[in-house]
Ligand SMILES: Nc1ncnc2c1ncn2[C@@H]1O[C@H](COP(=O)(O)OP(=O)(O)OP(=O)(O)O)[C@@H](O)[C@H]1O
């Protein structure tokens with residue numbers, strides 16, 4: 124049982140890693156979600172800007188996340204733009220997942236019956252109010268399962284940031300295992316921690332589902 | 344009960360020489376129509392004659408190609424002072440003066456019945472929530488749905504949905520309410536409850552333009568009946584004359600078939 128007592132002694136490393144992961148995750152998904160919503164609002168018009176954004180979103184979706192993180196952290200300094208690991212990591216998570224959030228919401232927007240929008244226009248809604256009050260709430264309720272999926276993916280993507288030297292949960296496990304040579308146990312600990320976060324997310328999403336179910340939206 | 348903001352002698356809606364094409368097809372041609380305050384105008388015509396398009400041009404959901412439309416004396420769509428098209432905000436301000444009731448109800452599904460009615464007063468007019476609630480409660484009572492405040496639209500019957508939609512339109516105290524076949528999507532036994540509400544509105548002095556296939560309603564409630572045929576108004580008359588002594592062969596045929 125000595126390995127487990129080593130782990131216990133290293134609890135502070137794990138704890139700091141956990142806090143870092145939670146911070147990275149929550150800050151980045153909130154920003155990514157808001158940015159995704161802003162993008163979808165911009166796509167409402169058929170303008171040059173919206174075409175450019177569509178292209179950007181699609182580019183982002185074809186890029187492996189790790190490469191984006193590399194580019195921001197190791198590539199940008201070559202252009203004279205140096206960021207801390209935290210800034211680069213956050214930025215990568217935000218931009219990358221905003222593109223996915225936007226794509227999820229946009230797909231749902233395309234099939235939303237136009238009658239709701241026309242009713243709102245006829246009652247004098249301006250475009251922004253209409254989007255925030257009438258369109259966006261319905262999109263979020265309807266895409267909840269997909270948004271939830273994306274949250275889990277975003278959580279797992281935070282682990283990649285260990286490669287750009289960010290001291291999050293996976294980095295903590297890595298440092299413990301390389302210091303004390305107990306890879307299995309160290310990684311079991313972080314697997315359990317990731318798993319617990321995921322379960323909390325799932326539970327929160329289940330509760331959110333009731334909101335839609337009460338309103339007659341399909342998913343329960 | 345509607346709060347009229349403009350002088351009584353200005354028509355609620357005035358349409359002059361309005362035309363509209365979709366591609367090569369001219370759907371409306373030189374439409375002229377004046378609707379005075381408190382009047383009910385029924386619009387009849389066969390499918391595809393342009394009734395919906397005419398209604399949707401009035402609140403600029405469709406942009407007419409030519410002609411002018413005034414809502415309570417104000418030109419919609421064009422900012423005459425600036426000599427350009429209206430921006431979204433200007434357009435919204437004018438649209439807020441018109442109510443619209445759709446064939447498919449279009450209640451906002453994520454909002455409860457009372458929230459549907461309060462939504463536009465709060466987020467378009469900037470009315471305090473409490474005041475909007477008082478008005479909504481009053482209007483839901485008027486349409487006979489006082490017990491449904493907290494229900495969500497998906498739990499309502501078609502007739503109930505349409506009555507909520509009417510309350511939602513009334514909540515903005517519009518100069519005119521546009522109805523596009525408000526009873527066409529309803530079960531026959533639900534049609535009556537909606538028509539009753541509309542009849543009461545006409546008695547209270549609301550201005551309404553109603554596209555309908557309900558001949559009885561048109562005959563009993565309208566001040567004018569308008570008949571559209573291939574985008575042209577081919578008859579415009581008070582109901583007594585329209586139904587008993589139409590001028591055109593086309594209308595006579597239409598009335599025979601509908602009778
Ligand atoms: N957005 C559109 N694009 C192209 N054509 C359209 C559009 N909307 C309507 N039309 C055409 O314009 C004509 C008039 O349509 P409109 O919906 O105004 O008729 P209507 O009198 O309301 O018919 P109905 O009784 O079936 O509702 C039809 O030929 C229709 O196909």
Ligand SMILES: [Mg+2]
Nearest residue numbers: 394395396523
């Ligand atoms: Mg129609």
